[in-house]
Amino acid sequence: MGCAGSRDKVDETSKKIRKPKAWKHSEAITRAQLTQMREEFWDTAPHYGGRKEIWDALRAAAEADLSLAQAIVDSAGVIVQNPDLTICYDERGAKYELPKYVLSEPTNLIRES
Template sequence: MGCAGSSQTKGDGEGTLKKIRKPKPWKHPQPLTKSQLLQMREEFWDTAPHYGGRKEIWDALRAASEADLSLAQAIVDSAGVIVQSADLTICYDERGAKYELPKYVLSEPTNLIQES
């Protein structure tokens, strides 16, 4: 336990300041075009608040997923998001609500195909 002015050290174990990173390369079950991927992302973000949690946290996670790593880190830190998985696939808010993000909203699959 520390005071409000203390900083978290590397071995603290709480995980609230975990440095985020890009997800590992992944493959979708079927090859996708860029427009199919964007449609899947849009559908997820449209329905995400219905999974529970707070809309402002979902908005912060969306902004972080669409930003570069340093900006994404600043967004999750300022929103009070507790990152369990460094690739942002599992996060919590300060009230303990869980937020699970599919990899397709965080990065592109290795089997993305060109549209003709």
């Protein structure tokens, strides 16, 4: 009886992560603008609540390839609700929401030459 609840939690925390679906920004942006948006988000993210070490782990996962990101999320004890990392929780139940722009590039990114 109690084991069934434990098993659900293990299944929930071990959810495989994947890249977010393709998305489009409201207007075409440059890589520099995207980088600035990401930096602003990560600088302010701990003020949204939750623990700084979880935010740090989520940033590392967002900036890593999928296999390393999976290892980071698993070792930090992050509970992944959406496989694309847009909604996660820590072991204490704090919610962490990541915008798609920190996880992938928009389809209308302006390529600078």
